[in-house]
Amino acid sequence: MSFAPVYLDWNATTPLAPEVRDAMLPWLGAAQPARFGNASSRHEYGRQARAAIDEARARVAAAVGAHATEVVFTSGGSEANNLFLKGAAACLKPGTLAISAIEHPCVREPARQLRRAGWALHEIAVDADGRIDVADWQRVLEARPTLVSVMLANNETGVLQDVATLAREARKAGAWLHTDAVQALGKIEVDFRALGVQAMTLSAHKLGGPLGAGALVLDKRVELSPLIAGGGQERGLRSGTENVAAIVGFGLACQRAVAHRAAEASRLSVMRDGIEAALSALGAVVFSRAAIRLPNTVFFAFDAIDGETLVGKLDRAGFACASGSACSSAQPEPSHTLLAMGVDPTVARGAVRVSLGRDTTAEEVERFVATLSHVVRDLRNLASVAL
Numbered sequence: 001m002s003f004a005p006v007y008l009d010w011n012a013t014t015p016l017a018p019e020v021r022d023a024m025l026p027w028l029g030a031a032q033p034a035r036f037g038n039a040s041s042r043h044e045y046g047r048q049a050r051a052a053i054d055e056a057r058a059r060v061a062a063a064v065g066a067h068a069t070e071v072v073f074t075s076g077g078s079e080a081n082n083l084f085l086k087g088a089a090a091c092l093k094p095g096t097l098a099i100s101a102i103e104h105p106c107v108r109e110p111a112r113q114l115r116r117a118g119w120a121l122h123e124i125a126v127d128a129d130g131r132i133d134v135a136d137w138q139r140v141l142e143a144r145p146t147l148v149s150v151m152l153a154n155n156e157t158g159v160l161q162d163v164a165t166l167a168r169e170a171r172k173a174g175a176w177l178h179t180d181a182v183q184a185l186g187k188i189e190v191d192f193r194a195l196g197v198q199a200m201t202l203s204a205h206k207l208g209g210p211l212g213a214g215a216l217v218l219d220k221r222v223e224l225s226p227l228i229a230g231g232g233q234e235r236g237l238r239s240g241t242e243n244v245a246a247i248v249g250f251g252l253a254c255q256r257a258v259a260h261r262a263a264e265a266s267r268l269s270v271m272r273d274g275i276e277a278a279l280s281a282l283g284a285v286v287f288s289r290a291a292i293r294l295p296n297t298v299f300f301a302f303d304a305i306d307g308e309t310l311v312g313k314l315d316r317a318g319f320a321c322a323s324g325s326a327c328s329s330a331q332p333e334p335s336h337t338l339l340a341m342g343v344d345p346t347v348a349r350g351a352v353r354v355s356l357g358r359d360t361t362a363e364e365v366e367r368f369v370a371t372l373s374h375v376v377r378d379l380r381n382l383a384s385v386a387l
């Protein structure tokens with residue numbers, strides 16, 4: 001029998017929830033009655049596909065307190081972020097775009113592309129705990145931005161931003177505010193209306209849904225130019241024959257995640273606090289500890305222990321965690337989120353992220369903490385022998 005490591009990387013992706021998989025199977029032809037159809041076809045097959053998409057759209061909308069007509073299905077969070085930024089910019093004269101300094105690369109990179117196309121780009125500073133810096137935010141508002149994008153929850157630190165206040169102030173200054181809520185949905189309450197944002201990004205695979213499905217929730221007053229033009233699906237904002245199986249899975253995943261959210265949040269935060277207490281006892285620094293954060297995320301570093309090395313050792317000991325480095329280059333770069341928080345690059349190179357989820361048990365967390373203390377002790381011993 002093969003040995004399955006303990007999965008502690010739920011912010012990277014989540015396993016497909018069994019009910020979600022079951023709902024998708026007929027649309028993959030893998031369960032009876034098998035279903036298929038192009039939702040644009042006018043016959044019964046098409047109508048069934050359309051009805052399945054409509055139901056999923058209503059579920060996604062209900063999960064975030066939006067209207068079904070405000071949900072635009074995409075291939076995931078990256079596409080939704082690109083669609084908002086580039087799509088809105090294409091309908092406006094180049095002006096000022098402000099994004100927080102800790103956004104996911106799928107916000108930062110399109111923002112940089114827009115800068116090359118003539119937009120002024122302001123990266124809003126964060127404080128030492130990873131919260132938007134109030135003074136820099138005021139400076140941004142004075143620069144009269146047209147577009148602002150600030151994530152609701154950070155994927156590395158788990159820090160939550162007060163997006164409702166930012167959206168209100170941005171609106172008064174004449175800007176549209178978009179929020180990337182990919183890491184927030186299913187972990188904290190997410191309400192499109194209460195947040196008062198004009199656009200919000202969601203992704204299915206972070207909440208027990210399939211990879212390759214997501215949505216941009218969009219206020220109808222915001223004009224966007226599509227990234228993909230063609231048959232005019234999704235209100236003309238995202239052409240292409242809909243991926244019915246993935247959309248069905250996404251809809252159900254949203255419904256489930258919201259139904260279990262409150263209970264899961266208290267269960268996970270108890271385990272998270274236990275890990276943090278153990279980390280402190282071992283002398284680790286826990287990033288953003290003073291900020292309001294997601295209940296499932298711990299981001300930490302040990303002095304003089306490289307994050308990649310620690311993650312490698314934990315992997316061999318049967319625990320799957322993430323290092324805080326961007327591995328897109330041969331030489332891993334320290335996390336831009338930590339650097340924006342003013343963390344010393346040598347400390348940032350030690351960063352490791354543990355993120356918990358639906359299947360995480362207290363027993364796994366206990367074993368993790370015990371293994372971590374052994375691994376850290378061994379690495380410290382090795383370092384002292386080398387001196």
Ligand SMILES: Cc1ncc(COP(=O)(O)O)c(C=O)c1O
Nearest residue numbers: 076077078104155180182183203
């Ligand atoms: C905050 C955040 N935004 C966007 C994305 C991208 O979503 P997707 O993987 O669906 O493209 C991720 C995924 O890592 C994320 O953590």
